[in-house]
Amino acid sequence: MTPIDLNADLGEGFGRWRLTDDEQLLSVVTSANVACGFHAGDAATMRRVCELAAERGVRIGAQVSYRDLAGFGRRAMDVPPDELAAEVAYQIGALEVFARAAGTRVSYVKPHGALYNRVVHDEEQAGAVVDGVLLADAGLPVLGLPSSCFLKLAEQAGLATVTEAFADRAYTEEGTLVPRTRDGAVITDADTVVDRSVGLARFGTVTSHSGERIPVRARSLCLHGDTPGAVELARRVRTRLESSGVRVEAFV
Numbered sequence: 504m505t506p507i508d509l510n511a512d513l514g515e516g517f518g519r520w521r522l523t524d525d526e527q528l529l530s531v532v533t534s535a536n537v538a539c540g541f542h543a544g545d546a547a548t549m550r551r552v553c554e555l556a557a558e559r560g561v562r563i564g565a566q567v568s569y570r571d572l573a574g575f576g577r578r579a580m581d582v583p584p585d586e587l588a589a590e591v592a593y594q595i596g597a598l599e600v601f602a603r604a605a606g607t608r609v610s611y612v613k614p615h616g617a618l619y620n621r622v623v624h625d626e627e628q629a630g631a632v633v634d635g636v637l638l639a640d641a642g643l644p645v646l647g648l649p650s651s652c653f654l655k656l657a658e659q660a661g662l663a664t665v666t667e668a669f670a671d672r673a674y675t676e677e678g679t680l681v682p683r684t685r686d687g688a689v690i691t692d693a694d695t696v697v698d699r700s701v702g703l704a705r706f707g708t709v710t711s712h713s714g715e716r717i718p719v720r721a722r723s724l725c726l727h728g729d730t731p732g733a734v735e736l737a738r739r740v741r742t743r744l745e746s747s748g749v750r751v752e753a754f755v
Contacts, residue, residue: 506750507704508723509741510534510646510667512566512615514552515543515575515729529555531737532547532726533753534562538613539594539755542576550601557605562753565595567632568615576616577683584631590714593633595643597737610755611665612636613646614653622653623679629653633660643719644755649720650678665754668721670700670740671730678719681712693736700724700740704749722754 513529514537515522522543529535535556556563568576570590579705582590591612599609614622614632622629629652636643637660644663647653654664671690673681681688690696703709707720726737744751 504705504749505722507721507744508533508665508754509737509744509751510536510613510723511726511728511733511737512536512538513556513728514516514538514548516548517543517545517572522533523546524734525728526555527550527734528653528726528728528730528737529559529561531734531741532561533609533751534564534723536564536566536615536725537598538615539568539598540565541570541590541594542566542572542574544593546597546601549598550604553598553601553605553607556600557607562610562755563598563602563607564613565609566610566615567591567594567635568618569690570614571617574616579617579621582628582631582699584627584634587628587631588634588638592638593637595639599639609640610753611644611646612639612668619713620680620682623648623651626652626656629656633657633662636662646661646723666721667723667725668709668719669725669727670703670709671696671727674709674717674719676711676713676715676717678717682715687712689730691730693732693739695724697739697743701743701747701749704744705747715737
C-alpha cells in the first residue's frame with residue numbers, strides 16, 4: 504500500500520490574529536503548507552511556524568497565493584503572468600529565509616485558494632506559477648490536484664509533481680473540487696471526513712457530490728487547519744489511517 508502524507512495549511516494568521524492551531528497540528532501532520540504573507544501570514548508567524556516544524560521534523564511547504572489578504576486568497580483575480588511568476592518566487596524566497604534559519608529548508612510548493620483552483624484549468628496562470636517555482640528553485644516539488652493543468656505543465660518543465668486529495672471537500676464527477684460558493688462544498692461531519700480519508704488512502708476513490716464513486720489517486724491528503732475542531736479531526740484521521748494499515752509519512 505502506498506504511504507500517505509498528511510498536509511495542513513498553517514501560519515494562517517496576521518499580527519495578533521491567529522486562525523490555525525499550528526503547534527497542535529504540527530504534532531499530527533507530516534507536511535506544513537505555510538502561508539507566505541499574501542493571503543495570510545507575516546514574518547514573525549512564518550519564523551515561528553518554521554521553527555516549530557523543524558523541531559518536529561515536519562516538512563515545510565510554501566503555500567503561495569494571489570496577493571489578497573482581505574479576501575484570504577479566495578477571490579478570483581487576474582494577474583499578468585510575469586507579475587504572478589515574480590510574486591510566487593518572492594513568497595517562496597521569503598519562507599526559505601525562515602526555514603533555513605530554523606535549520607531546515609522549503610521542501611515543496613502548493614498554491615492556495617483561488618490560485619489553486621484557477622491553475623487546475625487555466626494554462627496561462629498555471630504556467631506562471633510553474634515559472635515562479637523555477638525562478639526560486641527548480642528542485643522543488645509542487646503539490647496539486649491530479650490531472651490538473653498545473654501538474655501537467657510542471658512535469659513538462661521538469662519539476663517533480665505530487666498529487667493531492669481533500670477528504671473534507673466535495674468533488675465533482677470530473678475529479679475537481681466543488682466551488683466553496685455551492686452548498687455542501689465543505690464536508691463538516693467528522694465521521695464522514697475520517698471515512699473518506701481512509702477510502703482515499705487505501706483505495707484511491709471518493710464519492711462525488713452527485714453520489715458517483717470516482718478515482719482520486721493521491722500521495723498527500725490535505726487536512727484544513729482553519730475549520731472548527733481541526734486538531735481533533737486531524738488526530739482522528741491519522742489514528743484511523745494507521746489502524747487501517749496505512750503508513751503515514753512525508754512525500755519528500
